Amino acid sequence: MSKIEDANIRKRNKKRNRLIFRTIILLVLLAALVFALVSNLTKEKSMIEKGDQAIPFVLKQLNGSNDTLNLSDLEGKGIMLNFWATYCKPCEQEMPYMESLYPVYKEKGVEIVAVSVDATELVINRFVEKYQLSFPIVHDRDGQVMDAYNIGPLPTTLFINPDGEVVEIVKGPLTLSRLEGYLQQIQPK
Amino acid sequence: MGDMVSLSGNFLYLAFVLYLVATFFFGGTIKDKRSQGTKSLASRIAISLTILGFLSQVGYFITRWIASAHAPVSNLFEFMTFFGMMLVLAFIIIYFIYRLNMLGLFTLPVALLVIAYASVFPTEISPLVPSLKSHWLYIHVTTVSLGEAILAISFAAGLIYLIKQVDQSKKSKRTTWLEIVIYGLISTLGFVLISSIFSSLDYKATFEFPFDEQITEVEYNLPAIAGPHEGELLTEDRMSSVFEVPSWMKGVNAAKKFNTLLWSLVTGLAMYLILRLLLRKRIAAAIQPLLQKANSELLDEISYRAVAIGFPVFTLGGLIFAAIWAQEAWDRYWGWDPKEVWALITWFFYAVFLHLRLSKGWHGEKSAWLAVIGFAIIMFNLIAVNLVIAGLHSYA
Amino acid sequence: MRKLTCDACGHVNPQGTSICSECGKPLQIDSNDIESNKSLLNMRYDGSAVRSKTHNKSIVDKIWNFFSSVKIGVTLIVITLIASAVGTILPQEMYIPPNVQPADHYKDEYGIFGQIYYQLGFHNLYSSWWYMILIALIGISIFIVSIDRGVPLYRALTNQKPTRHESFLKRQKLFSETDFVSQDDQENIIFSLKKHRYKVREENGHILAEKGRFSRWGPYVNHLGLIIFLFGSLLRFIPFMHIDDFVWIREGDTVVIPKTDGEYYVKNENFILETYDEEDERFSEAIKNKGMVASNYQTDVVIYKSTGTQLIGQDPDLAEIKQGSIRVNHPIKFDGYALYQSSYQQNEFSSISFKIHKAEDKDEKALANFTVDLTKPQSLYELENGYRVEIDQYFPEYFLDEGVPRSKSKYPRNPAFVFFVYPPNQGEPEISFAGIGRNVSSGEGNEYKVGLTGFEMRDVTGLSVKRDYTLPILGLGAAIFMIGVIQGMYWQHRRIWLHPKGNGLMIAAHTNKNWYGLKNEFAKIIADTEINMVIDQEQEDD
Incomplete structure (x- = not known):
């Protein structure tokens, strides 16, 4: 058994x-x-995504009183990070909108940083003079920041909240009203 | 240096003649009363001539190598010629394993056809472009063509098997397909003949046509049946095109290539029909009685054995060496270039052949048909992919 | 589970077995199995039961059985083969011009067929999800088939006994029976078998001579190689394992190598493009027919490693780690990375020299000279004789956009300038427009003109950046595949059984391939004996 x-x-x-x-x-x-x-x-996976932390960088500043701009120094502020170039027509079109809103939102704790990927300072300086831009313009001569953020087409704009988190990514040009909406979104409470 | 080039050419010519004569001697063995008559005088002469021819072609290869200072496998003429040489080598190897004369009668003409076909393309020595400047050029190309040549022996054996075994007493799908295969071989001959005829007449007709938003010229060496899309004949006293190719046929030479293909098919058809008229039966049916002595089982075995021997060689040369070289030259070992894809298709196909044979018991006729299809795939990759589907490999 | 009990020796075989593993007697199996009705035995897998052909019910077993079928495997390969072929009819997306929309391109170039081709996803076939699934299914099939057939075959071959049932021998393809065999001949044949490198085993006068058994493992070894290869390909999806990028570098520039997290930099010292000499006797005819042929593309580079930790955008501290040339077929390698020469551009300017001369001066005598370094144009140039030139506008790649001058890009491919020319001691400038091939003064009645006197160009090299840690795994897979396929294809497993019957001897021989060779060998083995040559029973049937 x-x-x-x-x-x-x-x-x-x-x-x-x-x-x-x-x-x-x-x-x-x-x-x-x-x-x-x-x-x-x-x-x-083309670029930095919504929800990611902004990548710190230091770049030469071409206007204003500072020589360089360190992104980390802007901690606690909302940051609009705009990637552009002088030869890019849509970038050119949105510049006046940014300039018109800048003074108002600077008061509210939002900083606009425009990263130019041009090759030479001369062309950027002429452009800044032409449009009388007062927000910080930095020069990413070697494309290091653009590479780190994996930016594709220009313009591309990132909106970073006071905690350093990317809350919105916009590829292509912005209208005045959309721009204002995004700026309000990253305004410190 | 010029002497070396002409010496090389003479060697090739001699090899061609020797193969041709050897073919006739192999033909002579068919009438031999003794079965498997490898000891007969005719067969001894035949194989000796084949080996002499092969040595002569090796002579061509070496002298051309010396003249050009690189392995002569860098353009379509050189590569096809080399493939013909490997075909003969593969035949010699298989011959000394199986001693089958009939195989020579079928393989040598294929090798002759391949060499004749090669000679239609520009034969001048061309300099190597940077991507070809590598030892892998001859490592890869020689292995892959040896592999393909051995696989081609499988086709020769399979074809003999089919001509012998397919029932010719009534028309069937099988007889039709067999005739198509034979017609395909005849068309290749047709291509060689018609190209040689018009080349000796120095036929030239220039067309101009819009290409890439500008007017381009193309020189036809055969009378234009199919002209370029919206093309215009410039040369006087030449036949203008019968019709124009549709607009989707892109590429500077697309229409010219298509015209050549048409000529080959038409000439092939004419030759085929004449043969049919003379023989008053299907070509295969006419050959069949000559093959009665052939041992079907041995043919089947050779056809399979050639795949068994050729498959690893092909894998090594066509995929592994190819990948190593592609990694060095183009920074990726695999890039889905048409030639690469067709090498993969060839590999897949023979893998299927082996699985069906080993696991599903596909022997005899089924296996022989597969051998024929396999050869068609190889030839497609060697010729059509270079000429029709342009890619990284179109050096010709 | 139903078992099959052998009626000759009583051994219990698993279901699906066709030949008793103990004594070799053919077993009665389902009458609908056509193979069993043939007179010759099917020796595939030595008659052992393919593992999946067992009684089962669960879903796992069903899936398993699906993949273990060779028919399924072959079907998958055939489908992949056909799909691959269709994928070569039109160029893949990666080979079409980069600046067009694929949807439009296929439609415009190839009409309705191109549109359908695009819609079905054949334009990007080889990375489409369904092509990948096909390859993956083939991989799964290879894996399961190998386990399912390899294991029982291994058992059958290691457990085989010299004594086989009479009917086993009789139903082999090669068989002979000799009524009387002398003692001498018995010894001769064994001696001869050993001389032919057969391993001879004996059991009560029954003999099994065997050689080349290892060739039977060939298919499983090559399948293992394929599985390793596929595994390696899978690992490429892990970003750490595989890096693939591209970088343009202008001569003299040092740039960060992408995808290295800012760790490595490369400097383009010089780009060289050489062509074959037309005068070279060997190639003159080919060059005449086809035009100039390049003989070398080369970039001389220096590789740097960044020391210390900088923020992105800061100038790094660089330490040179390697210097060398990159040529086609000869990439430069360092720390697991490789840089390949893969592209170049020759149409960029690095500096342009101008002179200022009187507009009406026929000889255009230079009053002042200046050179603009296009990588660092200054805004003001103080010149000899008191002349000053200010750059008002610089267009690296000049074009007219609806009448307005603009630049297409930041690359100086077609540089143009608007200059303010200040003659000595004058506060009011003259406006001058100058560029390559166009130096017209924009103001009517200008006293001075800016003229081009020379320029320098620089090449741009395109290097691809690779790091692939899967290559050793792929190489290993390929090597194992080759070993397996050679082992399986270039050797044969041959067996000869001797079965004493009275004073005589029954002999059967089997091989997995090359029967012709086996027959010849057998003829040699019995050459010095009176034993009968084996008869090919299959051929007799024909």
């Missing part, structure tokens, strides 16, 4: 082990498949 029982138990164990073995292998293979598909879909 016990022999048959033994055999049955052995058989049952064998069957169970086989099931566990197969289940584990199939799960591992399935996990690999899902990993591949998900990675493939998210491969083109």
